[in-house]
Amino acid sequence: MAGQQKDITIVGGGIIGCCAAYFLTRHPAYSADTHRITLLEASSTSTGGRTPDSVQDPATLLKPDSASKRNPAHEGIAGGASGKAGGLLALWAFPQNIVPLSFKLHDELAKEHGGDAKWGYRRCYASQVDCSARLPPGFSGGKDEHMTAGDAAEKQNDEQGASKGLHKDHKKSAKALKKLGAPEDLDWLDTDALGGYDNMGTPDNTAQVHPELFTRAMAQLAEDSGVKIVTGAKATAINKSDDGKSVASVAYEKDGQQETLPTTDCIVAAGPWTSKLLPRIPVTASRAHSVVIKTPSTVSPYALFTAINLPSGFPSPTPQDAPGSTTTQQKPLKRMQIVEPEIYARPDGTAYACGPTDTTAPLPATNAEVEVDEARCRDIIDQVGSISDDLGRDGQVLARQACYLPQGGPFIGEVGGTKGLTVAAGHTCWGIQNAPGTGKLLSELVLDGVAKSAKLGGCDASRLA
Ligand SMILES: Cc1cc2nc3c(=O)[nH]c(=O)nc-3n(C[C@H](O)[C@H](O)[C@H](O)COP(=O)(O)OP(=O)(O)OC[C@H]3O[C@@H](n4cnc5c(N)ncnc54)[C@H](O)[C@@H]3O)c2cc1C
Structure with a gap:
């Protein structure tokens, strides 16, 4: 030819x-x-x-x-x-x-x-992590029997009158990470939050x-x-x-x-x-939201597939089929819920995180008309911030975005x-x-x-x- x-x-x-x-x-x-x-x-x-x-x-x-x-x-x-x-x-x-x-x-x-x-x-590395979320400022927990370890520690902090609510020392103990089988340089995740760690990929294959x-x-x-x-x-x-x-x-x-x-x-x-x-x-196509967060310093190269246990009292994630809204008052969860945002550390001093797909906005005519539902971005920000101060309290959100996943x-x-x-x-x-x-x-x-x-x-x- x-x-x-x-x-x-x-x-x-x-x-x-x-x-x-x-x-x-x-x-x-x-x-x-x-x-x-x-x-x-x-x-x-x-x-x-x-x-x-x-x-x-x-x-x-x-x-x-x-x-x-x-x-x-x-x-x-x-x-x-x-x-x-x-x-x-x-x-x-x-x-x-x-x-x-x-x-x-x-x-x-x-x-x-x-x-x-x-x-x-x-x-880079890729890992699966099971975590328990801490409650964000302004939210209090439900019944104690539903609480996770991180949640209980948070409540204790509140009771001690910590001014910023979430200020227990998350300076991750290398010992605790090691005990879970997690690498020591995964130091931007709260050790209190981390309940399980599984290696999925190493720099040889990721x-x-x-x-x-x-x-x-x-x-x-x-x-x-x-x-x-x-x-x-x-x-x-x-x-x-x-x-x-x-x-x-x-x-x-x-x-x-x-x-x-x-x-x-x-x-x-x-x-x-x-x-x-x-x-x-x-x-077929489904919309997915993501955010980019600037971290206080460049975080170690991990892609994290999370399963985060949100305690009762945590802001309710926007349901998959519910129209979201920037102004919607976030209702506290009545019972625990597991969410699975993915978090990718990047070499540019940021971390990228994405949430689940939703079914509320059909594919528009072009990319230019893709609508961002800020409530869904806020969900991701709340959730990843609840297991890492680098992404939450000390992070700066640089981008809120949405796109359509081709399936x-x-x-x-x-x-x-x-x-x-x-x-x-x-x-x-x-x-x-x-x-x-x-x-x-x-x-x-x-x-x-x-x-x-x-x-x-x-x-x-x-x-x-
Ligand atoms: C939240 C999220 C996270 C992801 N993370 C990863 C990841 O970590 N790793 C990975 O491998 N993949 C990932 N993916 C998947 C990946 O993004 C997609 O599979 C990939 O981008 C698809 O590329 P594409 O070129 O087929 O489609 P698109 O990027 O959608 O590009 C198609 C282009 O065609 C144009 N177009 C459409 N119709 C016409 C027309 N009639 N005339 C001219 N132009 C037209 C559109 O404007 C668009 O620019 C992720 C996806 C999502 C949603």
């Missing part, structure tokens, strides 16, 4: 579309003379789904001189889940047919392009990136090698040839105008919006026997981890006609006849 003229259109400027663009330009058969590659991204802003007071450019937190720069012409790239995910990478992720390839590519990309400084790549900075870098590198990036360009139809057997063009809307792009090969990487263009690809797949490969039509979407909670592998496989599907670097296996979209 080398040397054959191709007009390739990628729909979607999330991590999957940007990795596809990057790996197409790295394919041995790629030539800027014979291949025209255009990436269409519907949004023209990356600020949707973040409260206005949030830090909008994460490069300013990492290393402003070397972190992946914000290119004003790329506004809209990584405006959805690809900019608001945690960024955990793991050899123990799923699906296992593409995970090892993608984990390795992340490592190689970081080495080749200075990913540690550009997008915060580093190896790593992280800042997803927005990584995606931005892939887009820039692709553009530097000849890819044209058009933001504010919403694909509206994929048109077929007269005989209906192959792709002919992609129609899109930009600035109120209808445009048509001649296309021999179209890759649809529209994340949770994919089914709107390809109804046979069953990608159902991943689906990678040819769609419905239409020559030149390929999809890569529905990557669930491992889309950051699996993006480089997906991008590489897409480059092979388009320029070699077959996926070579890994088996598509259960991901193969062509099975969805």
Whole structure:
């Protein structure tokens, strides 16, 4: 297929579309003379789904001189889940047919392009922790028989009249951590709160990136090698040839105008919006909230999968199906409840935390219209602050955000026997981890006609006849 003229259109400027663009330009058969590659991204802003007071450019937190720069012409790239995910990478992720390839590519990309400084790549630990929450200021506990150890200690503090309520010494005793099997450098979690510790991943098999900075870098590198990036360009139809057997063009809307792009090969990487263009690809979407908290000093590199026992009296989390509200009075819990926010320490002096998905806000037309429910962000902040002073009392909330998690797949490969039509979407909670592998496989599907670097296996979209 080398040397054959191709007009390739990628729909979607999330991590999957940007990795596809990057790996197409790295394919041995790629030539800027014979291949025209255009990436269409519907949004023209990356600020949707973040409260206005949030830090909008994460490069300013990492290393402003070397972190992946914000290119004003790329506004809209990584405006959805690809900019608001945690960024955990793991050899123990799923699906296992593409995970090892993608984990390795992340490592190689970081080495080749200075990913540690550009997008915060580093190896890290991952752990599961069982914790008991302390009550936040202004909330008092319920019946003593429902109390946890941390809760009881808190009550004792209150009774002693501690002015700030939560000021018992959380300077984590190394001895107590050791007893639980927890490493000594996990010193930003309260030892009083910690009830159980399980190791899930080590730097041998676990790593992280800042997803927005990584995606931005892939887009820039692709553009530097000849890819044209058009933001504010919403694909509206994929048109077929007269005989209906192959792709002919992609129609899109930009600035109120209808445009048509001649296309021999179209890759649809529209994340949770994919089914709107390809109804046979069953990608679903749920909203998820997250926050970014500046810690008093850089915390040790752990990704924590928590199970936090909230005592009675703790502010009730917003129910999954209830419309939240910034102003809602937080009612105290009547009985204990377990919540499971995930917390990822980052090398930029922050920690990222995300909460559960909710079902109250259907997928909007674009990323720009994603609404943040501040009550759900407040839930996460209360909960992670109840097991760590670094994230709570001594932390500063820098961002409150929401995005839509694409679910159902991943689906990678040819769609419905239409020559030149390929999809890569529905990557669930491992889309950051699996993006480089997906991008590489897409480059092979388009320029070699077959996926070579890994088996598509259960991901193969062509099975969805
Ligand atoms: C809270 C949270 C935490 C996560 N944490 C992790 C993690 O730690 N590790 C991990 O591996 N994964 C994680 N993920 C999953 C990961 O974020 C996603 O799987 C991944 O970002 C999906 O990328 P995407 O490019 O498919 O979709 P998106 O990022 O949604 O990008 C799709 C893009 O397509 C554009 N688009 C849509 N329709 C059109 C159209 N018609 N024309 C043009 N453009 C269009 C959209 O505007 C959007 O920019 C997390 C997800 C969430 C929600």
